[in-house]
Amino acid sequence: MSLLQMYCRTVRLCTGMMIHRARKYSATTAQFSEKKLSRYFVDYRRVRVVAGSGGNGASTFHSEPRKEWGGPDGGNGGAGGDVIIKVDPRVKSLASVSAVYSGKNGVAGRNKDRCGRSASSTYILVPLGTIIKEGGKTVADLLCHGQMYTAAYGGAGGKGNHFFLSNENRAPITAMPGDRGQERVFQLELRTMAHAGLVGLPNAGKSSLLCAISNARPAVAAYPFTTLKPHVGIVKYRDHEQVAVADIPGLTPDAHLNSGLGISFLRHIEHCRILLYVLDMSSVEPWKQLQQLRFELDQYKMHLSHRPSAIVANKMDLPDAWNNLRALRNQVHQRVIPVSALTGDNIEQLILHLRELYDDYPLDSD
Ligand SMILES: Nc1nc2c(ncn2[C@@H]2O[C@H](COP(=O)(O)OP(=O)(O)OP(=O)(O)O)[C@@H](O)[C@H]2O)c(=O)[nH]1
Numbered sequence: 001m002s003l004l005q006m007y008c009r010t011v012r013l014c015t016g017m018m019i020h021r022a023r024k025y026s027a028t029t030a031q032f033s034e035k036k037l038s039r040y041f042v043d044y045r046r047v048r049v050v051a052g053s054g055g056n057g058a059s060t061f062h063s064e065p066r067k068e069w070g071g072p073d074g075g076n077g078g079a080g081g082d083v084i085i086k087v088d089p090r091v092k093s094l095a096s097v098s099a100v101y102s103g104k105n106g107v108a109g110r111n112k113d114r115c116g117r118s119a120s121s122t123y124i125l126v127p128l129g130t131i132i133k134e135g136g137k138t139v140a141d142l143l144c145h146g147q148m149y150t151a152a153y154g155g156a157g158g159k160g161n162h163f164f165l166s167n168e169n170r171a172p173i174t175a176m177p178g179d180r181g182q183e184r185v186f187q188l189e190l191r192t193m194a195h196a197g198l199v200g201l202p203n204a205g206k207s208s209l210l211c212a213i214s215n216a217r218p219a220v221a222a223y224p225f226t227t228l229k230p231h232v233g234i235v236k237y238r239d240h241e242q243v244a245v246a247d248i249p250g251l252t253p254d255a256h257l258n259s260g261l262g263i264s265f266l267r268h269i270e271h272c273r274i275l276l277y278v279l280d281m282s283s284v285e286p287w288k289q290l291q292q293l294r295f296e297l298d299q300y301k302m303h304l305s306h307r308p309s310a311i312v313a314n315k316m317d318l319p320d321a322w323n324n325l326r327a328l329r330n331q332v333h334q335r336v337i338p339v340s341a342l343t344g345d346n347i348e349q350l351i352l353h354l355r356e357l358y359d360d361y362p363l364d365s366d
């Protein structure tokens with residue numbers, strides 16, 4: 001065997017091993033995500049809507065035995081269906097929104113003065129907090145459950161020839177076609193509106209936790225203020241329920257006075273039904289972080305810290321964390337979930353507890 005042949009064979013063997021490993025890895029990953037969660041979240045969509053056209057009017061004349069000139073009896077066409085954007089509490093992201101929506105057409109009129117049926121509306125179901133923009137300008141902000149916006153009006157039905165009967169013209173043959181439906185292009189955007197918010201001091205590991213429980217990939221780094229804008233990840237459960245979790249930039253002392261990264265992030269926390277306080281358990285007296293966080297929230301809005309919440313004791317893989325955990329549990333009455341975002345320890349328990357909180361305090365109960 002020549003040197004070149006030996007080289008080629010080695011390369012083929014190595015590549016085979018790599019592919020095998022990749023397959024093995026993806027198999028375990030698939031099992032993991034199937035067992036627990038699969039995730040996706042879309043917060044932007046461009047959508048073209050075309051409403052239905054009206055039905056055509058009919059041009060017919062009454063006909064009966066021994067009655068030669070029965071007169072016009074063409075009915076009007078029905079109106080075309082509208083396309084309506086509607087908030088639906090079951091929809092959690094814009095992933096299910098298609099690129100094009102066409103409304104239904106109205107039915108044409110018929111003889112014997114029968115009018116065509118008007119078409120029903122077509123609904124585009126979107127999540128709460130969807131902003132509708134047209135040409136970059138906001139045209140609607142959907143903030144209530146069941147709120148609707150008529151994106152395109154259906155065309156009017158055409159008139160049948162009966163409509164044109166007059167003293168001057170006793171036998172009109174004119175009938176109008178139905179109008180075309182409106183056509184518009186929108187950009188749909190989802191504002192940061194999550195069910196649960198990760199609240200913590202800078203560097204507590206909020207972004208790492210979001211990476212561990214969802215598909216979101218915010219930047220993670222060992223310095224404070226890594227996260228500069230909120231990120232939302234979706235935790236999808238086996239029964240197809242989806243819980244949106246937001247990673248909110250770190251709060252600092254006096255955040256309510258607009259210091260640090262400011263007050264705008266407290267506004268995002270305000271939208272969350274559930275709060276997950278993330279504490280760095282490797283720091284000294286971690287319960288002081290909790291007091292600080294609660295103080296900032298309450299200074300911004302009274303009783304904000306009283307929202308349904310859980311304490312996520314992060315970085316449990318580091319020294320002293322377990323001693324701190326024991327002390328923390330003596331200090332607080334709330335449920336404390338010890339986790340490590342880095343190693344993934346106990347993350348499943350966090351996901352399950354999040355679901356319990358979500359079920360106990362649904363968004364609709366606002
Ligand atoms: N040992 C250990 N390190 C962690 C853990 N979670 C996060 N870290 C590390 O802590 C540092 C900060 O993590 P981030 O997730 O960026 O923290 P953050 O709270 O999002 O920080 P800001 O965005 O600045 O508010 C990174 O170096 C992480 O690798 C953990 O469970 N164990």
Ligand SMILES: [Mg+2]
Nearest residue numbers: 206207226227
């Ligand atoms: Mg971060």
